[in-house]
Amino acid sequence: MDPIFKYCPNCKSPHLIFDKGIKITCTDCDFEFYHNTAGAVAVIIQKEDKILLTVRNKDPQKGYLDLAGGFIDPAETAEFSCVRELKEELNIDIDKTKLQYINSNPNTYLYKNILYNTIDLFFLYRDDHLLIEDFDTIELKGFLWKKITEIDIDELAFESQKKTLSLLKKQLNKG
Numbered sequence: 302m303d304p305i306f307k308y309c310p311n312c313k314s315p316h317l318i319f320d321k322g323i324k325i326t327c328t329d330c331d332f333e334f335y336h337n338t339a340g341a342v343a344v345i346i347q348k349e350d351k352i353l354l355t356v357r358n359k360d361p362q363k364g365y366l367d368l369a370g371g372f373i374d375p376a377e378t379a380e381f382s383c384v385r386e387l388k389e390e391l392n393i394d395i396d397k398t399k400l401q402y403i404n405s406n407p408n409t410y411l412y413k414n415i416l417y418n419t420i421d422l423f424f425l426y427r428d429d430h431l432l433i434e435d436f437d438t439i440e441l442k443g444f445l446w447k448k449i450t451e452i453d454i455d456e457l458a459f460e461s462q463k464k465t466l467s468l469l470k471k472q473l474n475k476g
Contacts, residue, residue: 305336305415341419342382343370343462345403347427351446355390358442361411362458379422392436401425406461421461449473
């Protein structure tokens with residue numbers, strides 16, 4: 302994969318040092334850029350004994366199953382990000398006080414040839430009366446409800462989701 306910058310954004314020099322994809326330094330002007338981890342949320346929406354999976358309509362991973370969620374905006378809590386993302390993606394309003402934190406997993410997200418490192422925060426939201434009607438979004442092709450035990454982990458879009466749902470499947474099998 303190509304580096305994020307070919308020339309220093311400060312002095313236009315081509316003399317850049319790429320330190321493991323985390324830090325970029327210009328040797329001519331001492332410009333430094335840290336490619337920090339971006340925060341993201343994913344909400345496992347549970348209704349009775351099923352969870353909601355969305356179908357991605359855009360790359361990366363177009364056509365794969367996904368959990369509703371997205372990037373956390375600056376100055377936004379993870380919980381508020383869950384509320385905002387569910388409104389944007391599914392046109393539903395949720396009560397953020399009912400969100401239960403599950404875990405976090407590192408992930409990567411390739412967007413326009415830039416590989417972003419993310420830390421994905423997973424939340425559970427239970428609502429046996431939740432109705433999802435038609436929604437209009439370019440991000441999603443559709444959605445479906447499945448029992449967690451029936452989900453084929455390989456159909457999921459991202460590694461962090463595979464790890465979290467695999468963990469939940471194991472917990473269900475033990476209990």
